[in-house]
Amino acid sequence: GAGVSQSPSNKVTEKGKDVELRCDPISGHTALYWYRQSLGQGLEFLIYFQGNSAPDKSGLPSDRFSAERTGGSVSTLTIQRTQQEDSAVYLCASSLLEGAQRAQHFGDGTRLSIL
Amino acid sequence: QKEVEQDPGPLSVPEGAIVSLNCTYSNSAFQYFMWYRQYSRKGPELLMYTYSSGNKEDGRFTAQVDKSSKYISLFIRDSQPSDSATYLCAPQSGGGATNKLIFGTGTLLAVQP
Secondary structure, eight states, rough: OOEEEEEEHHHHHHHHOEEEEEEETTTHHHHHHHEEEETTTTOOOEEEEETTSOOTTTTOOOOTTEESSSSSEEEEEEESOOOGGEEEEEEEEOOOOGGGGOOEEOOOOEEEOOO | SSEEEEEOOEEEEETTEEEEEEEOOOOOOEEEEEEEOOOSSSEEEEEEEEEESEEEEETOOOOOOOTTTTEEEEESSSSGGGGOOEEEEEESSSSOOOOOOOOOOEEEEEEEE
């Protein structure tokens, strides 16, 4: 398929461990976004990558969270020393930035559970 | 006050009914307005995309934006059980260094057969 692909679909880990979540955007999309969806909080923005520009990290909740995007394509979101409040669905989206093509297309997310 | 307010529902309607889903927002910089549909354990799926004020129709779906009152609506005609999902409004600012979406909390819709 040509959609946004995320892996793993589910991740269960112990408190204090590090986790890496992967996102494969739609081919040719220059913009990539990470969001977090938790019960009672809705969908919240985490970080945004656009081409070679510095990423917008304004939504990252703490310095335990980081993300990178290699070669303008695949992105990895890393959470260090996980806490129980990090349990959520982490969603990745990609888009172009012109006209109607700026609409963001989402993957099905990684459901993260911290024990 | 949240930037985007949306009634969480749940909203239950009989099959064939017209459904009206609404959001209000506070940021006058929003220029692009999107509606997403999200089924359980799936990612949000883009339904409608509107720029500035006005109406846009796509099949059974109509999106309305009134920037003067900061009010956005999604209408679903002849609703079907397959429309049962959570509907999220998501405005976006134009230009600038980021294009993040600001989501409402979503309205859970159940269409009863």
